Amino acid sequence: MKISQAQDDKLFEYMDGGLKGIEKENFEQLLKTTPALQARLEELRKLDAELRTIKLEQPSKNFTQRVMSKLDQYPVRSNFSFRNGIILLAGVLVAVGIGSLLVAGGVFDGTNTIDLNQTIVPVNKYIEKPIPTFNIDGKLMVNIIILLNLALAFLVLDRAILKPWFERRRMSV
């Protein structure tokens, strides 16, 4: 006869002293008439007896000494508070938002040319060869800045918010 999950559960309850009164009597009656249940109970009792020999384990003799010597070596925690982290993250996100809006509005469209020959020193007067001119794509530059800000936002979210939050959760019971 195969023992069902429910019967197995009952056997554990019986073994742990969880069955009381009539329920216990009824189960004992069932046990007497079911050899398969008796055999299973015997198996579980053997296991239980073995498990009861589990002992507390002892660490090394210098355990306490080692803990005490390492107490001051614990890495210094950042003074950056959870609140400051949220404020910084909000600031970075606002900057990203404003930047994106301006880019979307076309404020940085077009390419600007910086002619160093005119802005810094006149050619032929002080220098012989003209200095090369630079083309600056405003939209590309702002997009790069936005991306860098997003990376910074992820970093702030991880270091100043998520890590301290999980740390707090782990320390609270």
Place this chain on the structure above:
Amino acid sequence: MTNEYSLIDQILAGEQHLYTELVNRYKSYAFTIAHKILENRPEAEEAAQDAFIKAYHHLKSFNRESKFSTWLYRIAFNTAISYKRKRKASFQSIENVIVEYEPGEDSLERTDKKLFINQAMSKLNETDRLALNLFYLQEFSLEEIADITGMQANTVKVRVHRARQRLADELKSVLQKEALTL
């Protein structure tokens, strides 16, 4: 408990050396918890020490709603779990776990049984294994085991139950195999 709280107050006030008392009081349990999860003595020792150091540095955040020991054991549990996660390089298949056991003065039959049980236990997941061990150390209520492992008391009860079932079945099949080879 009051005595323990006043000890904690003194430590918080700067008397660091008094922490020795707490370490001595709870080191065996913290180490046992770490060892049941990591199944490696040196690593368990390191994790348990780390747990005590973390607890010391977070002592201010201990809210005294639970026992200090429960709070500490939860830190030990979480530390051991994160050690286990970090141990990717030296990953071992659960089938190849080398089970440590001390033969001591037991009879051969008893030692064999212990070995089989240890083998079967190493096949359980770490939380079930720890819950089962804490249950059989008989020092912890189901509620305390739940607090340490971050589960509901009822879940702990069911998992201890199922873990024992699996162990019983495992033991039965191992013993049957042994009998067939004789």
